[in-house]
Amino acid sequence: xxxxxxxxxxxxxxxxxxxxxxxxxxxxxxxxxxxxxxxxxxxxxxxxxxxxxxxxxxxxxxxxxxxxxxxxxxxxxxxxxxxxxxxxxxxxxxxxxxxxxxxxxxxxxxxxxxxxxxxxxxxxxxxxxxxxxxxxxxxxxxxxxxxxxxxxxxxxxxxxxxxxxxxxxxxxxxxxxxxxxxxxxxxxxxxxxxxxxxxxxxxxxxxxxxxxxxxxxxxxxxxxxxx
Numbered sequence: 612x613x614x615x616x617x618x619x620x621x622x623x624x625x626x627x628x629x630x631x632x633x634x635x636x637x638x639x640x641x642x643x644x645x646x647x648x649x650x651x652x653x654x655x656x657x658x659x660x661x662x663x664x665x666x667x668x669x670x671x672x673x674x675x676x677x678x679x680x681x682x683x684x685x686x687x688x689x690x691x692x693x694x695x696x697x698x699x700x701x702x703x704x705x706x707x708x709x710x711x712x713x714x715x716x717x718x719x720x721x722x723x724x725x726x727x728x729x730x731x732x733x734x735x736x737x738x739x740x741x742x743x744x745x746x747x748x749x750x751x752x753x754x755x756x757x758x759x760x761x762x763x764x765x766x767x768x769x770x771x772x773x774x775x776x777x778x779x780x781x782x783x784x785x786x787x788x789x790x791x792x793x794x795x796x797x798x799x800x801x802x803x804x805x806x807x808x809x810x811x812x813x814x815x816x817x818x819x820x821x822x823x824x825x826x827x828x829x830x831x832x833x834x835x836x837x838x
Contacts, residue, residue: 760799
């Protein structure tokens with residue numbers, strides 16, 4: 612890569628409430644919270660850079676909901692404080708660090724009433740980044756956007772069930788109302804990444820939960836348990 616190559620990656624938080632799924636790279640964008648707005652602004656800055664200087668080669672990677680851990684169990688997610696995301700909260704309930712899982716919204720128009728998201732294994736996500744870096748060597752690249760997801764939607768309760776199976780732990784839950792700003796269903800169209808990056812997610816929900824539990828069970832207090 613030369614000095615004018617850039618690969619910007621971020622969690623997809625500015626699609627608002629999609630009217631159709633799967634979400635393609637051309638989907639209309641709208642931020643629903645300040646964090647998502649920052650990501651949208653950075654994408655716009657990247658496009659402005661390319662417009663002002665076409666010698667730049669820029670890839671914008673929109674990844675969906677990364678979960679799981681390295682299969683070795685030595686590298687995993689260890690959020691400080693109370694987790695904001697579903698899977699790290701699940702693992703903390705399973706090891707006894709949190710008393711129960713709160714499920715926000717059970718009246719959505721989905722298979723079981725809970726929100727649906729596209730969960731992707733962190734190893735697949737890492738492979739997607741490597742594929743994007745290889746793509747930057749293509750002289751025809753301008754400023755391109757790629758989704759990194761599985762192309763499959765999984766509900767909150769489906770993820771809980773898969774994690775219970777992988778861990779052998781029963782997850783106590785409290786079902787409560789929707790959170791403001793939460794979308795009902797979001798999952799990716801991955802056709803462009805498969806075609807142009809020669810990349811596709813390999814791991815399914817079972818492997819994601821297996822590796823997450825392998826990390827959590829070996830490191831119940833996160834990295835503090837290794838000190």
